[in-house]
Amino acid sequence: MAKYYRKLKKQVLDLPINKRIIFISDIHGNYDLFSKLLKKIYFNSNDYLFLLGDIFEKGNNNLKTLRYVMELTKSSHVYPLMGNCDDIYFRDIVNIRSEEMFLNYALVKGHSVINEMAEELNIKITKDSNVKELCQIFTKEYSSIIDYLDTLPHLIETPYFRCVHAGIIDENDDNAYDLMHVADFLKTNKLFDKYIIVGHYPVINYQNQIPSFNPIIDKVKKIISIDGGNNVNPYGQLNALILESIESMNFYYEYLDDFPTINVKLTTNPNNENSINITHHDNQIEIIDKKEDYSVCKHLSSGKILNVFNSDIYFKNNHYHCHFGTDYQLKVNKNDKVSLLNKLKEFSLVKKDGIVGYIPNIFV
Template identity: 35%
Template sequence: MNRSVVIQELETKAKRKIVISDIHGNLDLYLKLLDQISYKPNEDCLILLGDLIEKGKRNLDTLHYIMHQVQNEDVHCIMGNCDFIAKNVLYSYRLDFLKHVLGFRKESLIHEMTRKLNFEITHNSNMANVCQILRKHYLKELCFLNDLPHVLEDEDHIYVHAGIESNENFGTDFKQVMTHPFFLETNVIFKKNVVVGHMPVTEYCTHIASFDPIYDAKHNIYSIDGGNMVKYGGQLNALIFEDNTVKMDRCDFLQERKVVHDVKYHTQIPFFITFNHGNIQILEQHSIQSKVYCPYNNRTFWVENEFVTKDMKAYDYTNYEIPLKKGDTVKEVFAYQDKVQIKKNGILGWTYRSNLE
């Protein structure tokens, strides 16, 4: 298998370039976002930063829809690490690993394909035979994903799923550009703006968590993955370049709730526990809350037990009580005890149930 990084030049005459990342088989939300931003086929240029599939409930439908867009509109895609599953099937590559992934990832393109063919993948399945059957019936779809470039580049921007190594060398292996960890923490100053997805932006938050795109002006990086299909409060983000302006829009299917009481800002030191750095040590455990220590944040705090996982994490917990005004609309993320984790304008926090209609 050729593992070199495939770079393509992006050619478009569109005035508006729209970048969306990590759709993850969530076709309904993708269509809602396109409608929300008034996407105009063949007037706008649409750039999809990979992870088109996996984790959502409509992976095959999403793939077919995007394939149609690429064929008929000014739409350009790059490969994400989740899209790599097509290579596993096409080349019968690392089949034990593929079976392992499909064992816990029930929402997958491969499961949808096999169900369409009236069979299921189990721990007894011969994966070589499964791949042979899928190549026979879904070769066009698998080849579309397999042939996606890893990097798109134009005069002002570099578009890649996870990150690049440097200005001179984007990467010597495609795994580098599809799985680059914590790209926003790089020390490299890029000559062009680099636009990436892959890592939910909340993973870079330690105080107040926001799901909106992050722009690092020092290093010229836009990170835009809103955690769609990965986070309870996740959203699908669109980054829009038009003339000399940059705008964003967001979309989710979270339930809207009306605020019925004013909530003033309380003096506090907010903190947020991420997934990657969410390991905790339980110091005291009670029926409702536990006293825990998070080494990464160097914080000891009381946390509701609903946030403590079996693998000793407390990720996506925030102590930030969002200020509210009566009549505001917020999004409900997670209700627990007498509180509700909410999202307001992309920012995660909590409030008491009694403050919501």
């Protein structure tokens, strides 16, 4: 995607030092999980809630989620900001960037707010649709949503932390593009004077050995990355980073995912020497032996041989890649409750405390 200009909008806040502060990012139209997560953490009117962008897109309830957030923000303690997916309104509807891109969202990607608007208005989008006319209709019929999104900041500044969707490259740049798009911000060499709290880049992509979807807190750089890969990674979760109070500066987190739970029958104690987690930017594989539900694959950059579910394999640019791949075996205890993510004849892929791995089926 070519870099475009979006004028930076900054919101400056002061906060009480004795209130609970919650950070959630990358809801991606998953209304059910978002509302359940708020209930799980007992969100209430005394809390301060920061939503770090990508409120919608990629989910099945994009408009419902957005309208719910609009309702929440009637409370003075809820502060959403703009993510790159939320910016679709201004890139592809208000300012038509590309008719081809618009139709790609509607006809190829799917799970888009564009599809939901068309469905609500009983409009069928085809490759021959008049995109300019459609955008004019959407802009008129959804003017209140567009006006609301136009108020969202790209950066929220407090005396104690800063919130952006993706990261900060140049603090003097008035273009908000990087704040919404920069990838792997945790790898920056910069040190900040107060915490920068971000989403956008699923944290599992920082993990080369153990597949963890949990928030990462870098106390040296003062960066906290919280995107749990909800609606992006096939086994992702929605994270809530919680600051007990500014007074304490004690962070912890809760999460939810969409998977069924099962109880573990026996304790495992696997040996995970030299385990691998295949990350998004290094996910090219070679299929050695394709079976009914999975394939024996070689990870090209590491040379490791591992099993990958066929549902997680895709073909792009003349090569095979995987959305997820690991040989990590999860340590579990008898009576643990785990999320069941996928299952083979002999092994199951499960998640415990935000960490994913295999366990033998005799244990579940």
